[in-house]
Amino acid sequence: MTDCAIRTDNLTRDFDTVRAVHHLALEVPRGMIFGFLGPNGAGKTTTIRLLLGLLEPTEGRAEVLGFDTQTQADEIRCRTGALLEHSGLYQRLSAEDNLEFYGRIWHMPANTRQTRIKELLIHLGLWERRKERVGTWSRGMKQKLAIARALLHRPPLIFLDEPTAGLDPIAAAALREDFATLAAREGVTVFLTTHNLSEAEKLCRLVGVIRQGQLLTVGSPDQLRAKQGTPRVEILGRGFSETVMASLRARPEVVKVEQRDNRMLIDLRGAVDTAPLVGLMVSAGAQVEEVRRGNASLEEVFLTLMEEEK
């Protein structure tokens, strides 16, 4: 059995004159949450459709769980679960019937099916409302149910296409926690597309960034921050006057200085010693309470990548 859940080689898909996926070369190891980041129209959904064998590539090839997407798409679909762009739930059916239908599709024996449906609905807090028509539910509840459907037959790989899109922050956080817990408990590989960068940062061990169909970079969030992000010092305190800021800007190792309330953010040129900077600030009249070192957030890395590629 291959160590990679997903492997693409030169994968390309054109729609008339538009190249939606551009020579994509990607490897996703088994058993992890992989974040596929990109702005709207970057080619994330098309990539999922190609990986599920729902679309044929214009060029190149892809393997999912060791199966070729063009010649063994049925095998792939037998072994994967998916929450695609839309939840895909039957609004006039109850939550239980929606899961019952997909359980039957995957030939789960009746007893196993019932037990599994109960287990998932209880975990997601939907058991009490299982008889209700899905059409009457909130978007957050529907997304939870769609995740339960994707995990129902215990697939080794699931595709989640922007699962928290359109949810309020509280519902999104709850859903994130739910599928992270379930994925970890069941040891599944998750291919998660999102443009929510904090979501990717919290959940993913590996992320790939795509823009206009092209893969820009792949790595763990820490690696990307180290590779792309600027070293940064965050200083908490008071008295961050114009004099303090001007003296910092005059230093050659300082790239940028920004003040946010009682915080001073200083972007540095490389890994430099921060003690002289703190000393300089104190001598210029600032009162320093705390000094934190770190890199830029994944969001800043992402924005930098998008800017570089323009």
Place this chain on the structure above:
Amino acid sequence: MIADIGVVIWKEWKEILSWEGSRGKVGILIVVGLLGIFLPLQMGRAWVESPMMLAYWTWVPLFLVTSVVADSFAGERERHTLETLLASRLSDRAILFGKVGAAVGYGASITWLSLLVGLVTTNLAHGKGKLLLYPVTMGLGIVGLSLLGAGLAASAGCLVSLRAATARQAQQTLSIAIMVLLFVPTFGTRALPEEWKARLLETFMAMDITGLVVIAVVILTVLNVGLLVVAMTRFRRAQLILQ
């Protein structure tokens, strides 16, 4: 594959029965009431004995099936459930045959239920102490032709629904097709020269019911198979997703 077809039929029926209004349970009761009680009361013994009922019961499932089959693919596309269904392990044929099977089951079962209720009504209202039954050839003919009529509408409906943007559009296209099927033979035969009409009538009069049923079964079977084959060749996952 049979099990997979059964699963799709199970889901389709669940959805049909969950409909509110004229297409749901209330609609079924109205149809059965009309075809099984009201019309037999109006027509009397002819409801059971007239050979014209063969043609009637072939048309009934066509209308019944048309009301649900337009929704088969176009409705799923409209409600954004189609892509998830296509991303499941179901084969193309299981999905297509399941949709066709569900529509045929809907049309044929309501037709047969109406047939049965109609028989009871006719006996109660017009039996005068005697048990009225459909003649064997006619009874078998009605069952077979109604099934084939339902199949014809279901195959054509799925074919139209595969391409239609919305269920409403599919429904309109199907309604027009049925009107054409109904009116072209009616007005077409009127337009024929008198000599041809006389010869045609003579040919029909010379045939017995069995002969007519066999000819109708052959024609409907060929049309059913032809439409199913076309629907199978038109079923393309990529196209269904991108439409």
